Amino acid sequence: MTTTKTTIKVPKPTAWPLVAAFGLTLTFAGFLTSYLVGIIGGILSVIGFIGWFKDRFPNNLEITVEVEAHHIPAPVHSTKSTHEEHPHHRAILPLKIHRTQSGLIGGIAGGIAMLIVSVIGSFIMHGSPWYPFNVMSASVMHSITEQNLTNFNAIAFVVALGIHATLSIGIGLVYGVVLPLLPKHPIILGALIIPFIWSFLLYATMNTLNPVLNETVNWSWFLVTQFVFGFVAGIVVSKSEKIQTLQFKAFAERAGIETGKND
Amino acid sequence: MNTSTSNTSLNMLPPGHLGMISVIVTEVFFFASLIVVYLAYLGKSISGPMPSDTLELGLVSFNTIALLASSATIVLALKALRTGNNVRFLTWLLCTIALGAWFLIGTGIEWKGLIVDDHLRLQTNLFGTTFYTLVGFHAFHVTFGVFALFVIWCLGLKGCIKQKHHQNIEYVSWYWHFVDTVWIAVFLVVYVIGR
Amino acid sequence: MTREAYNPLSSKFHDWVVTVDHKKLGVMYIVTGILYLIVAGSEALMMRWQLAIPNNDILSPDTFNAFFTMHGTTMIFLVGMPILLGAANYFIPLMIGARDMAFPRLNAFGFWLFFFGALLLYFSFLGGQGLSGEEGAPNVGWFAYAPLTSTTFSPGSATDYWVISLFVAGLGSIMTAINLVTTILTMRCDGMTLMKMPLFAWMMLVDAALILIVLPPLAVIQIMLLLDRQFGAHFFDAQAGADPLIWQHLFWFFGHPEVYILIIPGFAYISEVIPVFSRKVLFGYPLMVAATVSIGFISLGVWAHHMFAVGLSPAVLAYFSGATFLVGVPTGMKIFNWIATMWGGHIRFATPMLFATGFVSMFVLGGLTGIMLAVVPMDWQLSDTYFVVGHFHWVLFGGLLFAIFSGFFYWFPKVTGRLLNETLGKWQFWFLFVGFLVTFGPMHMAGFEGMPRRIYTFMPGRGLELWNMLSSIGAAIQVVGFILFVINVFWSLRKGKIAGDDPWDAWTLEWSTTSPPPPWNFAETPQIASRRPLWDLKHPDDPDWKYE
């Protein structure tokens, strides 16, 4: 602790800004009460501003205060910090994710598994493999009606397959990034939690969005197929190798403009 | 306290600059709002008198020239102050004040004509409402500026204004230029577009 | 300071009244804000009491109107604004290593304008009785739509009180904003380049800039309304050809950025608290700066999402809907950055961090209901229902107020030298959190059921009883939380644990001086080399500046 005494100058405490503010408020309050209040306010604010001006001119009124030197906090070693674990990276997200390919493969695998299960289920419940295809395409095709849901319809088949493939691959890719969020139980996240959330959202909104379509969906069976997707995609993705995110790379490298040093 | 090994000295503007710029930014949005309302209500008056019947370019052009000229004189005044030529400083400052006062008096004459001859008041119609508000707030700013310049001039006469004050006077001049610029906008909106 | 202790009370009072010290002014701002928080909270409580059951008659319709107007106006202008300006006043100079604000006297002027403006607003309860003997306080809603505010529909001077008091207080906010911009841009200590400022300073810079831009339009329409009411002008007089929608456009040009002016300081507190309590560097500092600046810009161009129901053209609707969605992008970036900061950190769930995490989670939900309202057809259904009330309380209570409490618990030891009680703090958090959910969650449902906002009572048998009852019960739960807070403050001021300079092991400059800081802030003006100067000081072997 040092005991050097230094002095600094600070502005002298003053009531003039207060007087000016009070005066100004009264001036405006004159509109509300009586012109007398306004006049008093006007006078007060003029006095306030003059006083304030005199604080600044010709000289800036200041007072000198003595500064007691303050001991600077001793260099302590602080409580636990993540610096020890990642000494070279200060602002990091300590997280590894799966490769893009794993998401892709997981999505495809989950999609195929779901397809098989749905078709089998359709055979058992409706005596025809085409039911799920028709229901799915009905969300965009108006020619599908409740009567022809079990018939084969080539366009519907292609459309449904397209939608199914897109969704499966899309969700698979998301799984590649999202599953590491629950590092110890990625399968629970992928097979149960996430399918449940989207099934629930769909279930809750379908009745409003498309009540007719809603009638044709067997929701508990729907949930089963979603779990099948989630389970297969979840296993495929979470069993694959995890890699560092690009957060330690320079921007040019991330954007693929430059290739960095190999590490 | 010093936690650095290398010392990066920063080059920052003086506080007055930023303070004055902030004031002007606020004022810009103040006048912008008034002008937007003026434009939104152009030609919306249900009853006369209309701008085309009442506004004339003659007098107001003189006023405009006076105000624009005052922006030049205040620059000259500042230049004189910086070189320490007090007499010139005060003379040019007085010119600026006179030009500002001319503008105000001119506006007064114009308003008197509008009120007495054309029977256009704040309450008459939308045109009156928006016109007096917009031009009035500008004139109020000019009045404030003239008053500030007058105070400086009086202090200058007493010999209180020194070379070292040039920075502060420059801030006042920024305000003055700003008020001028606003007038150009108001002039264009009210007398050119709005007529 | 030891000298002060012997001074009689009156001279202490004198010290505060004539002060130009940013810390004293900051404290006065915050204390005033908290007092008005209690006042406006009581008004809300009365309204919830009235609305607990159908056909209730605790409050008369007129009083109810005055109460929701005063509640909203007070919360925004006399609670949110002073607390955020006060906190900025207190901490900006400390964080950037300055001895005071750039213009100390202007600072005092700004505070007193706010103070007297606020008094004037509340004086309306006594003085607002116009010639017609109408109810005293303003009763036209916090956004005071024309033509309801014309003398025909609002005789008496209550509305003039609303105009004038907010005009005066707004003038004060502008003064302080000028001061903040200037201080942040010109008073930083050696080494503190713009990109080495604490995020708090960055966010308050954007905030102050927004104040400078949007308060003048508010002042302009207030002046116009005053001219209409007092001098017979016709700005909002449809019979003279005027368009009352002009009021709405200009009001929301102010009003929407205003809600961002309120929430950005919340972001600021959270951005200081989360890294310290996660023991990690803030993730994505440059991105945070960029996001804040772009939020500032975007928020200037979305105002008409408050006006979807007034009959705008399809193109205008599409633009404002799209622009509003756009706000979600930078806001989302911030949310992810806060989460990434917590991710893998050694999180300490002290009270500031509890409130901070409460903020992050609730703010996300509030933002989502906002996005729902930005969908035009959805808004047509929900505008002016309790759903909107639910939305903005989610962001202002679950967002701003939680952030304020987070900051309050975090910085209280710096300001007073004593820590707040942690146990009480945690109880307070849980009461507030549960009370908040129970109060404002059901409002969304009531809104879906079609309950309009601003009605003093409702009929039984329309599916509204349950939701309203729940909201009122929630309000009662919150009261416990607020009482715990007040007790905590008074108890801790006397008996709280002595804090020391740096109780949280934090990294920004305010923690390098004593608690409370001396009038001169720093014995020597600091010199810094990284965004976390105290880290460098504590870890000379492994300083931060090597990595920035």
Ligand code: HEM
């Ligand atoms: C992504 C972010 C947000 C979006 C998309 C959004 C959208 C909206 C929309 C469309 C409305 C108008 C509803 C109506 O009246 O029909 C609204 C109202 C409102 N919002 Fe937000 N909002 C967002 C965030 C916020 C934040 C952060 C705040 C405050 C901190 C806020 C405060 C308010 C308030 C106070 C109102 C109601 C104003 C009134 O009518 O009294 N909002 N919001």
Ligand SMILES: [Cu+2]
């Ligand atoms: Cu908005």
